[in-house]
Amino acid sequence: MTHGDEVKMTIPGSELEIHETDAPVEDDSxxxxxxxxxxxxxxxxxxxxKLSMISFTVTVFIxxxxxxxxxxxxxxxxxPNEFHQxxxxxxxxxxAGRFGGISWDHPFGVDPASGRDLLARLMLAITSSLTIAxxxxxxxxxxxxxxxxxxxxxxxxxxxVIGRIIDLTLSFPQTLMLxxxxxxxxxxxxxxxxxxxPLSFFESADLSNGFYVILILAIFGWPPVARxxxxxxxxxxxxxxxxxxxxxxxxxxxxxxxxVLPNVWAPVLVYVTLLVPAYISAxxxxxxxxxGIKPPTPTLGNILGDSVSYTSxxxxxxxxxxALLALIVVVxxxxxxxxRDALDPKSHR
Numbered sequence: 105m106t107h108g109d110e111v112k113m114t115i116p117g118s119e120l121e122i123h124e125t126d127a128p129v130e131d132d133s134x135x136x137x138x139x140x141x142x143x144x145x146x147x148x149x150x151x152x153x154k155l156s157m158i159s160f161t162v163t164v165f166i167x168x169x170x171x172x173x174x175x176x177x178x179x180x181x182x183x184p185n186e187f188h189q190x191x192x193x194x195x196x197x198x199x200a201g202r203f204g205g206i207s208w209d210h211p212f213g214v215d216p217a218s219g220r221d222l223l224a225r226l227m228l229a230i231t232s233s234l235t236i237a238x239x240x241x242x243x244x245x246x247x248x249x250x251x252x253x254x255x256x257x258x259x260x261x262x263x264x265v266i267g268r269i270i271d272l273t274l275s276f277p278q279t280l281m282l283x284x285x286x287x288x289x290x291x292x293x294x295x296x297x298x299x300x301x302p303l304s305f306f307e308s309a310d311l312s313n314g315f316y317v318i319l320i321l322a323i324f325g326w327p328p329v330a331r332x333x334x335x336x337x338x339x340x341x342x343x344x345x346x347x348x349x350x351x352x353x354x355x356x357x358x359x360x361x362x363x364v365l366p367n368v369w370a371p372v373l374v375y376v377t378l379l380v381p382a383y384i385s386a387x388x389x390x391x392x393x394x395x396g397i398k399p400p401t402p403t404l405g406n407i408l409g410d411s412v413s414y415t416s417x418x419x420x421x422x423x424x425x426x427a428l429l430a431l432i433v434v435v436x437x438x439x440x441x442x443x444r445d446a447l448d449p450k451s452h453r
Contacts, residue, residue: 149446156442159435166432170234173227184228185400188219197417204420215407215421216414222421226428229402233432236314236396236403237383240321241376247322248329249372253360255330256337263334270327278324279393286395289316313397317390321383329375336368370447377440381433388429404429 150156176182191205191214192198199205204213204222212223255266340346341364349363384404390396391405399406404425411422 146446150442153442153445155438156446159438159442162431162435163439166230166435167234169227170231173224173231177224177228182224182227183221184224184402185220188214188221191219192217197414199418204418204424206420212424213418213420215410216418222424225402225407226404226425229404229407229425230428230432232314232397232401232403233384233387233405234380236317236321236387237380240318240325240383241379243318243322244325244379245329245372245376248326249333249365249368250360251326252330252333253337253364253368256334257341257360257364266330270330273324273327276324278320281324282320282390282395283393285320286316289319313395317387317396320390321386325379325383329372332371332375333368336371337364340364340367374440374444374447377436377443381436381440384429384436385433404432 150160173182177184191200191210193200197216199214199216199219201207201213205219206213210221210223212221212226214220215222215225251266251269255263346359346363349359354363387396387403388405388408391403391409396405397403399410407425408422408429411418411425415422
């Protein structure tokens with residue numbers, strides 16, 4: 105048979121004929137369809153949401169500012185602790201000029217009583233606050249995911265014990281424990297990490313206070329993560345691929361981290377995007393209570409706490425950090441909402 109020849113097949117007892125030819129098909133209506141993985145479908149749904157993409161772009165910009173701030177301080181581009189008394193008014197408190205001393209040299213103005221550049225301090229404050237929030241989120245997710253997987257997969261006595269630990273943790277008053285343990289725990293951290301302070305742009309006192317806030321956030325933040333992961337594991341542990349892995353002799357560690365964990369990352373990822381803004385707000389609240397990184401190292405919390413004393417003399421000093429904190433919290437929450445909708449197509453905003 106040569107190229108382009110036609111082959112005719114007739115099915116006995118039927119008038120149906122099948123014509124097969126090896127000639128090239130030149131039909132423009134034939135469209136090739138490529139399969140896409142669930143991850144690719146989720147990314148496509150996320151990119152189709154304009155509000156989520158705008159929030160994601162702003163979030164990336166904020167993170168880049170947080171990364172660049174200590175580099176710019178180390179290279180002398182930013183001067184967050186440089187005093188400019190000449191930029192203050194005659195009373196030595198309020199910044200000279202309108203809107204808190206905003207100028208080309210100081211786009212966000214200067215802070216009262218010292219004349220330090222507010223833009224430089226806010227950029228470094230984003231670094232401090234995001235470092236605490238992201239570190240606390242990572243520790244929270246690690247503790248909650250491990251205990252949630254163990255509880256959901258093991259069941260029985262182990263599940264009951266972890267459940268009681270969750271109830272006990274949630275019953276503790278977080279604010280009271282935060283204030284009661286701050287003194288001895290911070291002092292212990294300070295003696296342990298004093299040798300590592302030169303490796304960071306934080307002082308040893310700032311590191312110890314920061315570690316304490318991260319520890320408190322993780323200790324009281326992991327139970328909801330554990331409950332979410334446990335609920336997912338309860339439905340996963342009875343599936344065929346888990347039974348196949350058991351029959352092949354997979355160890356508990358492999359079952360936990362190779363078989364179960366990759367199938368619960370979606371809700372954990374959504375929870376991460378919601379924990380970061382919550383922890384940024386918590387860090388700001390802790391500074392109002394006197395716990396956290398202290399000035400002169402700036403955080404969004406201690407700048408806001410300091411601005412309360414100057415609301416009448418310099419309203420912009422209160423408005424700009426508050427607006428920045430609100431913006432960070434909103435865009436992170438919107439990214440979390442977009443991730444949830446993209447990963448769960450049945451959900452509707």
